Amino acid sequence: MKVLVTIKLPPEVLSLIAREHQVEGYDADPPLARRQLLKSITDKEGLLCTITDRIDAEVLDRAPALKVIANYGVGFEHLDIEAATRRGIMVTNTPGVLTETTADAAFALILAAARRVVEGDRRVREGEFRYWAPFLFLGQEVHGKTLGIIGMGRIGQAVARRARGFAMKIIYHSRTRLAPAGEQELQASAVPLETLLREADFVTLHVPLTPQTRHLMGSRELEMMKPTAYLINTARGPVVDEAVLVAALRQGVIRGAGLDVYEREPQLTPGLTDLDNVVLLPHVGSATVETRTRMAEMAAENLLVGLRGDHPPNCLNWAEIQEKK
Ligand code: NAP
Numbered sequence: 001m002k003v004l005v006t007i008k009l010p011p012e013v014l015s016l017i018a019r020e021h022q023v024e025g026y027d028a029d030p031p032l033a034r035r036q037l038l039k040s041i042t043d044k045e046g047l048l049c050t051i052t053d054r055i056d057a058e059v060l061d062r063a064p065a066l067k068v069i070a071n072y073g074v075g076f077e078h079l080d081i082e083a084a085t086r087r088g089i090m091v092t093n094t095p096g097v098l099t100e101t102t103a104d105a106a107f108a109l110i111l112a113a114a115r116r117v118v119e120g121d122r123r124v125r126e127g128e129f130r131y132w133a134p135f136l137f138l139g140q141e142v143h144g145k146t147l148g149i150i151g152m153g154r155i156g157q158a159v160a161r162r163a164r165g166f167a168m169k170i171i172y173h174s175r176t177r178l179a180p181a182g183e184q185e186l187q188a189s190a191v192p193l194e195t196l197l198r199e200a201d202f203v204t205l206h207v208p209l210t211p212q213t214r215h216l217m218g219s220r221e222l223e224m225m226k227p228t229a230y231l232i233n234t235a236r237g238p239v240v241d242e243a244v245l246v247a248a249l250r251q252g253v254i255r256g257a258g259l260d261v262y263e264r265e266p267q268l269t270p271g272l273t274d275l276d277n278v279v280l281l282p283h284v285g286s287a288t289v290e291t292r293t294r295m296a297e298m299a300a301e302n303l304l305v306g307l308r309g310d311h312p313p314n315c316l317n318w319a320e321i322q323e324k325k
Contacts, residue, residue: 002022217245
């Protein structure tokens with residue numbers, strides 16, 4: 001069958017797909033241009049794509065033969081799953097393999113923001129480290145503080161496990177409450193969102209981007225946070241109203257932030273890069289050699305199994321497609 005791969009894959013993973021199918025691969029870093037995607041998809045049965053490809057009805061209308069969309073990544077707000085299901089197209093993602101790595105990134109942002117790691121590095125390079133003094137470069141403690149986790153799924157729970165090692169008090173707000181055994185194991189208490197915002201020293205976001213979570217953190221929510229608190233976002237940019245966040249950071253409504261994702265990435269809200277109290281990463285939550293390899297293997301496996309007509313291990317719409325048959 002014919003397969004379009006819109007991203008660079010490790011050569012051994014690409015050849016795994018090429019053993020069974022005819023692959024049109026895209027071997028460059030900038031995202032595949034929309035017009036190229038629309039052109040290349042027309043005769044394909046399989047698509048391996050990622051967050052930078054918007055797979056909507058327009059794309060699907062051009063792809064009458066498409067059977068499987070294998071997404072490289074866990075978040076799937078860029079895929080119109082309903083439109084795919086209506087056409088009987090399986091959609092898969094790569095959950096689990098990036099959980100611990102993304103939790104590491106969230107914790108890196110917590111520590112970097114609170115202990116001013118990036119700002120300190122910048123000052124040392126600028127020749128500003130001239131002497132040691134008791135009040136220079138004071139940050140905030142992380143250990144023993146209260147961590148507020150919004151979205152207690154796979155990544156949220158992995159962050160909670162790390163926080164236990166820092167003797168943090170863990171409170172969380174999620175759509176579905178953990179089972180008592182899960183709360184017990186993580187020593188985490190479910191609280192209403194308002195309570196979390198008022199009590200947490202660090203608020204960390206781990207919800208998917210959905211209509212309900214878009215701008216979950218707006219001016220009302222930021223104003224509820226402690227003026228000494230930090231907001232950490234490794235979920236999705238639009239979960240935070242970025243213009244409001246920039247103003248809040250500038251005016252001291254909250255003390256700082258650590259961001260891996262942006263509302264209109266890769267564009268940044270003007271003023272964000274002028275602030276010293278925010279640590280900025282270029283959407284690298286899952287970016288380690290090991291995890292990116294596992295994501296590629298998982299996406300390829302989902303694709304291959306789906307193209308054989310079997311149930312891919314991480315199919316998001318399998319039941320709905322079976323119902324339609
Ligand atoms: P997950 O296991 O599905 O966890 C998401 C959690 O959010 C679930 O507990 C879910 O509740 C909860 N939730 C959903 N809607 C909510 C709402 N409106 N209010 C409160 N809680 C809500 O997903 P995950 O694997 O942890 O990944 C989370 C997100 O992280 C992904 O969707 C992706 O966007 C992002 N991510 C980013 C990176 C990066 O590179 N920065 C890497 C990986 C993932 P239920 O249990 O009821 O579903």
